Amino acid sequence: MNLPPLVQTFVLHFGEMGGRWGVNRTVGQIYALLFVSPQPLVADDIVEALGVSRSNVSMGLKELQAWNLVRLQHKPNDRRDYYSAPEDIWQIVRTLVEERKKREIDPTLSMLREALMERPESEYERHAQERMRVMHELMDAMSDWYDDVRRIETERLVQLMKLGSRITRVLEAADRLNFMSPRKKKPASATDDDHASSDRQEQRPGDDPDEP
Protein backbone atom coordinates (compact mmCIF):
# COMPACT_ATOMS: atom_id res chain seq x y z
CA MET A 1 0.00 0.00 0.00
CA ASN A 2 1.46 3.27 -1.19
CA LEU A 3 -0.24 6.24 0.45
CA PRO A 4 0.54 9.19 2.74
CA PRO A 5 0.27 8.04 6.39
CA LEU A 6 -2.76 10.23 7.07
CA VAL A 7 -4.70 8.64 4.26
CA GLN A 8 -3.39 5.17 4.95
CA THR A 9 -4.74 5.19 8.51
CA PHE A 10 -8.10 6.33 7.25
CA VAL A 11 -8.22 3.73 4.50
CA LEU A 12 -7.16 0.90 6.78
CA HIS A 13 -9.72 1.90 9.38
CA PHE A 14 -12.55 1.80 6.88
CA GLY A 15 -11.27 -1.51 5.66
CA GLU A 16 -11.78 -2.87 9.16
CA MET A 17 -15.14 -1.15 9.57
CA GLY A 18 -16.28 -2.43 6.21
CA GLY A 19 -16.55 -5.84 7.81
CA ARG A 20 -19.11 -4.60 10.32
CA TRP A 21 -21.06 -2.76 7.64
CA GLY A 22 -21.71 -5.78 5.51
CA VAL A 23 -19.01 -5.20 2.90
CA ASN A 24 -15.57 -6.74 2.76
CA ARG A 25 -12.28 -5.13 3.63
CA THR A 26 -11.31 -4.18 0.10
CA VAL A 27 -14.65 -2.54 -0.60
CA GLY A 28 -14.29 -0.46 2.55
CA GLN A 29 -10.79 0.57 1.55
CA ILE A 30 -11.80 1.49 -1.97
CA TYR A 31 -14.58 3.66 -0.68
CA ALA A 32 -12.37 5.39 1.85
CA LEU A 33 -9.87 6.11 -0.90
CA LEU A 34 -12.50 7.54 -3.22
CA PHE A 35 -13.92 9.56 -0.37
CA VAL A 36 -10.72 11.46 0.31
CA SER A 37 -9.54 11.66 -3.28
CA PRO A 38 -9.49 15.16 -4.79
CA GLN A 39 -10.32 13.79 -8.23
CA PRO A 40 -12.05 10.74 -9.68
CA LEU A 41 -9.92 7.60 -9.92
CA VAL A 42 -9.64 4.78 -12.42
CA ALA A 43 -9.37 1.17 -11.32
CA ASP A 44 -5.62 1.07 -11.83
CA ASP A 45 -5.10 4.05 -9.51
CA ILE A 46 -6.86 2.05 -6.84
CA VAL A 47 -4.82 -1.06 -7.57
CA GLU A 48 -1.65 0.93 -7.08
CA ALA A 49 -2.82 2.81 -4.00
CA LEU A 50 -4.11 -0.23 -2.15
CA GLY A 51 -1.82 -2.92 -3.48
CA VAL A 52 -4.59 -5.41 -4.24
CA SER A 53 -5.30 -7.28 -7.42
CA ARG A 54 -6.97 -5.71 -10.38
CA SER A 55 -9.85 -8.18 -10.27
CA ASN A 56 -10.46 -7.53 -6.62
CA VAL A 57 -10.82 -3.83 -7.36
CA SER A 58 -13.16 -4.60 -10.21
CA MET A 59 -15.42 -6.64 -7.94
CA GLY A 60 -15.24 -4.03 -5.24
CA LEU A 61 -16.29 -1.27 -7.60
CA LYS A 62 -19.12 -3.39 -8.85
CA GLU A 63 -20.35 -3.87 -5.32
CA LEU A 64 -20.11 -0.15 -4.58
CA GLN A 65 -22.20 0.47 -7.67
CA ALA A 66 -24.77 -2.02 -6.44
CA TRP A 67 -24.90 0.02 -3.23
CA ASN A 68 -25.29 3.25 -5.25
CA LEU A 69 -22.33 4.62 -3.39
CA VAL A 70 -20.15 5.68 -6.30
CA ARG A 71 -20.55 7.89 -9.32
CA LEU A 72 -19.15 6.78 -12.64
CA GLN A 73 -17.82 9.36 -15.11
CA HIS A 74 -15.85 9.53 -18.32
CA LYS A 75 -13.31 11.95 -19.74
CA PRO A 76 -13.02 12.93 -23.41
CA ASN A 77 -10.61 10.72 -25.40
CA ASP A 78 -10.31 8.26 -22.55
CA ARG A 79 -12.47 5.22 -22.32
CA ARG A 80 -11.47 4.26 -18.82
CA ASP A 81 -14.11 4.42 -16.06
CA TYR A 82 -13.55 7.17 -13.54
CA TYR A 83 -15.07 6.61 -10.11
CA SER A 84 -15.77 9.08 -7.32
CA ALA A 85 -17.73 9.33 -4.08
CA PRO A 86 -20.50 11.96 -3.90
CA GLU A 87 -19.37 15.29 -2.42
CA ASP A 88 -22.36 15.61 -0.12
CA ILE A 89 -21.78 13.40 2.87
CA TRP A 90 -25.45 13.56 3.84
CA GLN A 91 -26.26 12.07 0.51
CA ILE A 92 -23.92 9.22 1.38
CA VAL A 93 -25.62 8.69 4.71
CA ARG A 94 -29.02 8.66 3.07
CA THR A 95 -27.87 6.09 0.56
CA LEU A 96 -26.34 3.91 3.25
CA VAL A 97 -29.45 3.97 5.38
CA GLU A 98 -31.63 3.33 2.38
CA GLU A 99 -29.61 0.37 1.16
CA ARG A 100 -29.46 -1.09 4.61
CA LYS A 101 -33.19 -0.80 4.93
CA LYS A 102 -33.55 -2.58 1.61
CA ARG A 103 -31.27 -5.40 2.69
CA GLU A 104 -32.24 -5.80 6.34
CA ILE A 105 -35.61 -4.32 7.14
CA ASP A 106 -37.56 -5.12 3.99
CA PRO A 107 -36.82 -8.87 3.86
CA THR A 108 -37.58 -9.15 7.55
CA LEU A 109 -40.89 -7.39 7.06
CA SER A 110 -41.98 -9.82 4.38
CA MET A 111 -40.91 -12.78 6.46
CA LEU A 112 -42.95 -11.43 9.36
CA ARG A 113 -45.96 -10.72 7.17
CA GLU A 114 -45.98 -14.29 5.99
CA ALA A 115 -45.56 -15.66 9.50
CA LEU A 116 -48.48 -13.56 10.70
CA MET A 117 -50.77 -15.19 8.18
CA GLU A 118 -50.15 -18.68 9.54
CA ARG A 119 -52.64 -20.17 11.95
CA PRO A 120 -50.93 -20.99 15.27
CA GLU A 121 -51.22 -24.67 16.27
CA SER A 122 -50.29 -24.39 19.93
CA GLU A 123 -50.17 -21.93 22.77
CA TYR A 124 -46.44 -21.68 22.17
CA GLU A 125 -46.96 -20.71 18.54
CA ARG A 126 -49.71 -18.33 19.53
CA HIS A 127 -47.36 -16.51 21.85
CA ALA A 128 -44.55 -16.51 19.31
CA GLN A 129 -46.87 -15.03 16.74
CA GLU A 130 -47.93 -12.33 19.14
CA ARG A 131 -44.30 -11.35 19.64
CA MET A 132 -43.81 -11.31 15.89
CA ARG A 133 -46.80 -9.06 15.54
CA VAL A 134 -45.25 -6.53 17.90
CA MET A 135 -41.98 -6.69 16.02
CA HIS A 136 -43.76 -6.27 12.72
CA GLU A 137 -45.55 -3.19 13.99
CA LEU A 138 -42.29 -1.64 15.07
CA MET A 139 -40.42 -2.35 11.89
CA ASP A 140 -43.31 -1.26 9.75
CA ALA A 141 -43.43 2.02 11.61
CA MET A 142 -39.70 2.49 11.22
CA SER A 143 -39.91 1.70 7.55
CA ASP A 144 -42.65 4.26 6.96
CA TRP A 145 -40.81 6.75 9.07
CA TYR A 146 -37.69 6.39 7.03
CA ASP A 147 -39.56 6.70 3.74
CA ASP A 148 -40.83 9.99 5.10
CA VAL A 149 -37.65 11.35 6.55
CA ARG A 150 -35.55 10.56 3.52
CA ARG A 151 -37.38 13.26 1.65
CA ILE A 152 -36.43 15.94 4.13
CA GLU A 153 -33.68 18.02 2.64
CA THR A 154 -30.22 18.18 4.18
CA GLU A 155 -30.64 21.55 5.81
CA ARG A 156 -33.73 20.52 7.72
CA LEU A 157 -32.06 17.30 8.79
CA VAL A 158 -29.14 19.20 10.29
CA GLN A 159 -31.57 21.48 12.05
CA LEU A 160 -33.41 18.44 13.41
CA MET A 161 -30.19 17.00 14.76
CA LYS A 162 -29.10 20.21 16.39
CA LEU A 163 -32.41 20.18 18.19
CA GLY A 164 -31.49 16.93 19.94
CA SER A 165 -33.62 15.92 22.90
CA ARG A 166 -35.18 19.34 22.99
CA ILE A 167 -37.34 17.80 20.31
CA THR A 168 -39.63 16.73 23.14
CA ARG A 169 -40.34 20.36 23.93
CA VAL A 170 -41.30 20.81 20.32
CA LEU A 171 -43.54 17.77 20.56
CA GLU A 172 -45.36 19.31 23.46
CA ALA A 173 -45.95 22.31 21.27
CA ALA A 174 -47.08 19.95 18.52
CA ASP A 175 -49.65 18.42 20.89
CA ARG A 176 -51.09 21.83 21.53
CA LEU A 177 -51.03 22.86 17.90
CA ASN A 178 -52.75 19.61 16.97
CA PHE A 179 -50.30 18.31 14.40
CA MET A 180 -51.07 14.79 15.50
CA SER A 181 -54.02 14.06 13.24
CA PRO A 182 -53.96 10.45 11.99
CA ARG A 183 -51.50 9.94 9.13
CA LYS A 184 -52.49 8.11 6.01
CA LYS A 185 -51.15 4.59 5.68
CA LYS A 186 -49.38 3.46 2.52
CA PRO A 187 -51.34 0.75 0.66
CA ALA A 188 -50.68 -2.65 2.26
CA SER A 189 -48.78 -5.08 0.03
CA ALA A 190 -50.39 -8.23 1.43
CA THR A 191 -53.97 -8.96 2.49
CA ASP A 192 -54.81 -6.94 5.50
CA ASP A 193 -55.63 -9.50 8.18
CA ASP A 194 -52.95 -8.59 10.69
CA HIS A 195 -55.45 -8.05 13.42
CA ALA A 196 -57.09 -11.48 13.04
CA SER A 197 -54.86 -12.69 15.85
CA SER A 198 -57.81 -14.27 17.70
CA ASP A 199 -59.29 -14.03 21.17
CA ARG A 200 -59.24 -17.84 21.26
CA GLN A 201 -57.32 -18.24 24.49
CA GLU A 202 -56.63 -21.96 24.06
CA GLN A 203 -55.05 -23.19 27.23
CA ARG A 204 -53.47 -26.35 25.83
CA PRO A 205 -50.57 -27.22 28.12
CA GLY A 206 -47.41 -29.06 27.10
CA ASP A 207 -45.78 -26.25 25.17
CA ASP A 208 -42.94 -26.04 27.65
CA PRO A 209 -39.76 -26.88 25.73
CA ASP A 210 -38.36 -28.50 28.91
CA GLU A 211 -41.01 -31.21 28.71
CA PRO A 212 -39.68 -34.48 27.21
Add this chain to the structure above:
Amino acid sequence: MNLPPLVQTFVLHFGEMGGRWGVNRTVGQIYALLFVSPQPLVADDIVEALGVSRSNVSMGLKELQAWNLVRLQHKPNDRRDYYSAPEDIWQIVRTLVEERKKREIDPTLSMLREALMERPESEYERHAQERMRVMHELMDAMSDWYDDVRRIETERLVQLMKLGSRITRVLEAADRLNFMSPRKKKPASATDDDHASSDRQEQRPGDDPDEP
Protein backbone atom coordinates in the same frame (compact mmCIF):
# COMPACT_ATOMS: atom_id res chain seq x y z
CA MET B 1 -33.65 -28.23 14.69
CA ASN B 2 -36.84 -29.13 16.50
CA LEU B 3 -39.36 -26.28 16.44
CA PRO B 4 -42.86 -25.47 15.14
CA PRO B 5 -42.57 -24.28 11.52
CA LEU B 6 -43.71 -20.75 12.38
CA VAL B 7 -40.93 -20.35 14.90
CA GLN B 8 -38.38 -22.16 12.78
CA THR B 9 -38.78 -19.72 9.89
CA PHE B 10 -38.37 -16.82 12.26
CA VAL B 11 -35.31 -18.29 13.93
CA LEU B 12 -33.64 -19.17 10.65
CA HIS B 13 -34.29 -15.73 9.27
CA PHE B 14 -32.64 -14.03 12.21
CA GLY B 15 -29.79 -16.44 11.90
CA GLU B 16 -29.18 -15.10 8.40
CA MET B 17 -29.71 -11.50 9.46
CA GLY B 18 -27.37 -11.96 12.39
CA GLY B 19 -24.54 -12.02 9.88
CA ARG B 20 -25.40 -8.55 8.63
CA TRP B 21 -25.79 -7.21 12.15
CA GLY B 22 -22.32 -8.09 13.27
CA VAL B 23 -23.13 -11.27 15.15
CA ASN B 24 -22.87 -14.81 13.89
CA ARG B 25 -25.65 -17.09 12.80
CA THR B 26 -26.00 -18.96 16.07
CA VAL B 27 -26.19 -15.77 18.11
CA GLY B 28 -28.97 -14.52 15.86
CA GLN B 29 -30.85 -17.77 16.21
CA ILE B 30 -30.51 -17.83 19.96
CA TYR B 31 -31.84 -14.33 20.21
CA ALA B 32 -34.77 -15.03 17.94
CA LEU B 33 -35.62 -18.05 20.03
CA LEU B 34 -35.48 -16.10 23.28
CA PHE B 35 -37.50 -13.33 21.71
CA VAL B 36 -40.49 -15.53 20.92
CA SER B 37 -40.22 -17.76 23.94
CA PRO B 38 -43.07 -17.42 26.48
CA GLN B 39 -40.72 -18.19 29.36
CA PRO B 40 -37.00 -17.88 30.10
CA LEU B 41 -34.83 -20.68 28.75
CA VAL B 42 -31.77 -22.50 30.02
CA ALA B 43 -28.83 -23.27 27.77
CA ASP B 44 -29.89 -26.87 27.25
CA ASP B 45 -33.33 -25.81 26.00
CA ILE B 46 -31.55 -23.81 23.34
CA VAL B 47 -29.23 -26.68 22.47
CA GLU B 48 -32.24 -28.89 21.90
CA ALA B 49 -34.28 -26.32 20.01
CA LEU B 50 -31.51 -25.27 17.63
CA GLY B 51 -29.53 -28.49 17.39
CA VAL B 52 -26.15 -26.85 17.95
CA SER B 53 -23.44 -27.74 20.42
CA ARG B 54 -23.60 -26.85 24.05
CA SER B 55 -20.39 -24.83 23.85
CA ASN B 56 -21.63 -22.86 20.90
CA VAL B 57 -24.71 -21.87 22.90
CA SER B 58 -22.55 -20.93 25.84
CA MET B 59 -20.45 -18.62 23.67
CA GLY B 60 -23.52 -17.19 22.00
CA LEU B 61 -25.14 -16.36 25.31
CA LYS B 62 -21.93 -14.76 26.46
CA GLU B 63 -21.91 -12.56 23.40
CA LEU B 64 -25.55 -11.59 23.88
CA GLN B 65 -24.68 -10.59 27.42
CA ALA B 66 -21.82 -8.47 26.12
CA TRP B 67 -24.38 -6.76 23.88
CA ASN B 68 -26.72 -6.26 26.87
CA LEU B 69 -29.42 -7.98 24.90
CA VAL B 70 -30.44 -10.67 27.37
CA ARG B 71 -31.61 -10.75 30.92
CA LEU B 72 -30.29 -13.46 33.24
CA GLN B 73 -32.52 -14.83 36.00
CA HIS B 74 -32.62 -17.67 38.49
CA LYS B 75 -35.34 -19.84 39.94
CA PRO B 76 -35.48 -21.11 43.53
CA ASN B 77 -33.82 -24.51 44.00
CA ASP B 78 -32.35 -24.47 40.54
CA ARG B 79 -28.89 -23.20 39.85
CA ARG B 80 -29.18 -23.15 36.10
CA ASP B 81 -29.07 -19.78 34.34
CA TYR B 82 -32.36 -18.73 32.80
CA TYR B 83 -32.13 -16.33 29.87
CA SER B 84 -34.79 -14.12 28.33
CA ALA B 85 -35.12 -11.19 25.95
CA PRO B 86 -36.59 -7.95 27.36
CA GLU B 87 -40.36 -7.60 26.85
CA ASP B 88 -40.13 -4.05 25.58
CA ILE B 89 -39.04 -4.14 22.00
CA TRP B 90 -38.14 -0.44 22.06
CA GLN B 91 -35.70 -1.21 24.79
CA ILE B 92 -34.15 -3.78 22.48
CA VAL B 93 -33.88 -1.24 19.66
CA ARG B 94 -32.26 1.28 21.98
CA THR B 95 -29.73 -1.28 23.12
CA LEU B 96 -28.94 -2.32 19.56
CA VAL B 97 -28.41 1.24 18.39
CA GLU B 98 -26.33 2.03 21.43
CA GLU B 99 -24.07 -0.98 21.04
CA ARG B 100 -23.62 -0.31 17.38
CA LYS B 101 -22.67 3.25 18.09
CA LYS B 102 -20.12 1.99 20.60
CA ARG B 103 -18.61 -0.43 18.12
CA GLU B 104 -18.79 1.56 14.89
CA ILE B 105 -19.15 5.28 15.49
CA ASP B 106 -16.97 5.78 18.54
CA PRO B 107 -13.80 4.10 17.22
CA THR B 108 -14.19 5.95 13.95
CA LEU B 109 -14.53 9.23 15.79
CA SER B 110 -11.30 8.73 17.67
CA MET B 111 -9.48 7.69 14.51
CA LEU B 112 -10.72 10.86 12.82
CA ARG B 113 -9.79 13.03 15.78
CA GLU B 114 -6.24 11.76 15.62
CA ALA B 115 -6.04 12.20 11.87
CA LEU B 116 -7.23 15.78 12.19
CA MET B 117 -4.34 16.62 14.49
CA GLU B 118 -1.73 15.61 11.92
CA ARG B 119 -0.11 18.29 9.82
CA PRO B 120 -0.79 17.66 6.11
CA GLU B 121 2.39 17.34 4.02
CA SER B 122 0.92 17.82 0.55
CA GLU B 123 -2.05 19.25 -1.23
CA TYR B 124 -3.43 15.72 -1.50
CA GLU B 125 -3.22 15.22 2.25
CA ARG B 126 -4.68 18.65 2.84
CA HIS B 127 -7.72 17.77 0.78
CA ALA B 128 -8.04 14.36 2.40
CA GLN B 129 -7.94 15.96 5.83
CA GLU B 130 -10.62 18.43 4.81
CA ARG B 131 -12.89 15.54 3.82
CA MET B 132 -12.16 13.84 7.12
CA ARG B 133 -13.08 17.01 8.94
CA VAL B 134 -16.48 17.04 7.27
CA MET B 135 -16.99 13.41 8.14
CA HIS B 136 -15.95 14.02 11.72
CA GLU B 137 -18.42 16.85 12.04
CA LEU B 138 -21.23 14.67 10.79
CA MET B 139 -20.45 11.71 12.99
CA ASP B 140 -19.91 13.89 16.02
CA ALA B 141 -23.31 15.48 15.48
CA MET B 142 -24.93 12.07 15.08
CA SER B 143 -23.23 10.82 18.20
CA ASP B 144 -24.43 13.76 20.28
CA TRP B 145 -27.86 13.45 18.77
CA TYR B 146 -28.13 9.85 19.74
CA ASP B 147 -26.96 10.51 23.29
CA ASP B 148 -29.82 12.95 23.49
CA VAL B 149 -32.52 10.92 21.87
CA ARG B 150 -31.79 7.77 23.82
CA ARG B 151 -33.14 9.49 26.90
CA ILE B 152 -36.52 10.13 25.32
CA GLU B 153 -39.01 7.64 26.69
CA THR B 154 -40.73 5.07 24.50
CA GLU B 155 -44.05 6.87 24.30
CA ARG B 156 -42.50 10.06 22.94
CA LEU B 157 -40.42 8.10 20.47
CA VAL B 158 -43.52 6.45 19.04
CA GLN B 159 -45.17 9.83 18.81
CA LEU B 160 -42.13 11.19 17.00
CA MET B 161 -42.26 8.38 14.47
CA LYS B 162 -45.94 8.74 13.83
CA LEU B 163 -45.20 12.34 13.00
CA GLY B 164 -42.98 11.28 10.11
CA SER B 165 -42.06 13.95 7.61
CA ARG B 166 -44.64 16.27 9.05
CA ILE B 167 -41.86 16.93 11.51
CA THR B 168 -40.80 19.68 9.13
CA ARG B 169 -44.03 21.50 9.81
CA VAL B 170 -43.23 21.25 13.49
CA LEU B 171 -39.77 22.60 12.78
CA GLU B 172 -41.26 25.61 11.12
CA ALA B 173 -43.24 26.18 14.28
CA ALA B 174 -40.03 25.68 16.25
CA ASP B 175 -38.35 28.40 14.21
CA ARG B 176 -41.09 30.81 15.15
CA LEU B 177 -41.20 29.77 18.79
CA ASN B 178 -37.42 30.18 18.95
CA PHE B 179 -36.46 26.74 20.25
CA MET B 180 -33.24 26.94 18.30
CA SER B 181 -31.04 28.61 20.89
CA PRO B 182 -27.47 27.26 20.74
CA ARG B 183 -27.09 23.94 22.54
CA LYS B 184 -24.28 23.30 24.97
CA LYS B 185 -21.45 21.12 23.68
CA LYS B 186 -20.15 18.15 25.68
CA PRO B 187 -16.55 18.68 26.87
CA ALA B 188 -14.08 17.81 24.10
CA SER B 189 -11.89 14.80 24.86
CA ALA B 190 -8.88 15.97 22.85
CA THR B 191 -7.26 19.39 22.50
CA ASP B 192 -9.51 21.68 20.59
CA ASP B 193 -7.48 22.61 17.53
CA ASP B 194 -9.82 21.30 14.85
CA HIS B 195 -9.99 24.68 13.19
CA ALA B 196 -6.21 25.05 12.86
CA SER B 197 -6.51 23.61 9.37
CA SER B 198 -4.36 26.39 7.90
CA ASP B 199 -4.73 28.95 5.17
CA ARG B 200 -1.37 27.86 3.83
CA GLN B 201 -2.43 26.95 0.32
CA GLU B 202 0.74 25.12 -0.63
CA GLN B 203 0.52 24.28 -4.28
CA ARG B 204 3.08 21.49 -4.38
CA PRO B 205 2.26 19.45 -7.49
CA GLY B 206 2.93 15.75 -7.98
CA ASP B 207 0.19 14.43 -5.71
CA ASP B 208 -1.81 13.13 -8.63
CA PRO B 209 -1.95 9.33 -8.27
CA ASP B 210 -2.08 9.04 -12.08
CA GLU B 211 1.41 10.50 -12.32
CA PRO B 212 4.14 7.84 -12.80
Add this chain to the structure above:
DNA sequence: CCGTAGTTTCAGACTTTTCTGAAATATCGG
Protein backbone atom coordinates in the same frame (compact mmCIF):
# COMPACT_ATOMS: atom_id res chain seq x y z
C1' DC C 1 -12.18 -7.79 -38.89
C1' DC C 2 -7.92 -7.22 -36.47
C1' DG C 3 -5.27 -5.31 -32.57
C1' DT C 4 -5.38 -2.81 -28.52
C1' DA C 5 -6.93 -1.02 -24.18
C1' DG C 6 -9.89 -1.71 -21.00
C1' DT C 7 -13.23 -4.52 -17.87
C1' DT C 8 -15.35 -8.73 -15.99
C1' DT C 9 -15.65 -13.49 -14.67
C1' DC C 10 -14.37 -17.50 -12.24
C1' DA C 11 -11.96 -21.71 -10.32
C1' DG C 12 -9.18 -22.57 -6.92
C1' DA C 13 -5.64 -20.91 -3.22
C1' DC C 14 -5.66 -18.68 0.83
C1' DT C 15 -7.56 -16.43 5.12
C1' DT C 16 -10.83 -15.79 8.57
C1' DT C 17 -14.60 -17.12 11.18
C1' DT C 18 -17.49 -20.38 13.30
C1' DC C 19 -18.46 -24.59 15.58
C1' DT C 20 -17.43 -28.71 18.11
C1' DG C 21 -16.02 -32.13 21.69
C1' DA C 22 -13.18 -32.77 25.40
C1' DA C 23 -11.13 -31.02 29.26
C1' DA C 24 -11.03 -27.50 32.83
C1' DT C 25 -13.42 -24.68 36.03
C1' DA C 26 -17.06 -23.23 39.24
C1' DT C 27 -20.69 -23.89 42.70
C1' DC C 28 -23.69 -26.09 45.68
C1' DG C 29 -25.71 -29.53 49.11
C1' DG C 30 -24.42 -32.70 52.17
Add this chain to the structure above:
DNA sequence: CCGATATTTCAGAAAAGTCTGAAACTACGG
Protein backbone atom coordinates in the same frame (compact mmCIF):
# COMPACT_ATOMS: atom_id res chain seq x y z
C1' DC D 1 -13.95 -32.13 51.10
C1' DC D 2 -16.71 -34.92 47.86
C1' DG D 3 -19.78 -35.81 44.15
C1' DA D 4 -23.18 -33.96 41.27
C1' DT D 5 -24.61 -30.46 38.28
C1' DA D 6 -23.74 -26.59 35.53
C1' DT D 7 -20.83 -23.50 32.77
C1' DT D 8 -16.67 -21.97 30.31
C1' DT D 9 -12.53 -22.43 27.72
C1' DC D 10 -9.89 -23.83 23.96
C1' DA D 11 -7.41 -26.40 20.19
C1' DG D 12 -8.35 -27.99 16.10
C1' DA D 13 -12.00 -29.43 12.43
C1' DA D 14 -15.27 -27.56 9.31
C1' DA D 15 -17.37 -23.91 6.85
C1' DA D 16 -17.59 -19.47 4.86
C1' DG D 17 -15.66 -15.71 2.79
C1' DT D 18 -11.98 -13.22 0.28
C1' DC D 19 -8.49 -12.58 -3.14
C1' DT D 20 -5.83 -13.74 -7.15
C1' DG D 21 -4.17 -14.76 -11.87
C1' DA D 22 -5.51 -16.34 -16.07
C1' DA D 23 -8.81 -16.37 -19.45
C1' DA D 24 -12.95 -14.40 -21.51
C1' DC D 25 -15.26 -10.67 -22.92
C1' DT D 26 -16.30 -5.73 -24.86
C1' DA D 27 -15.75 -1.77 -27.52
C1' DC D 28 -13.38 1.01 -30.37
C1' DG D 29 -10.06 2.94 -34.03
C1' DG D 30 -7.89 1.89 -38.00
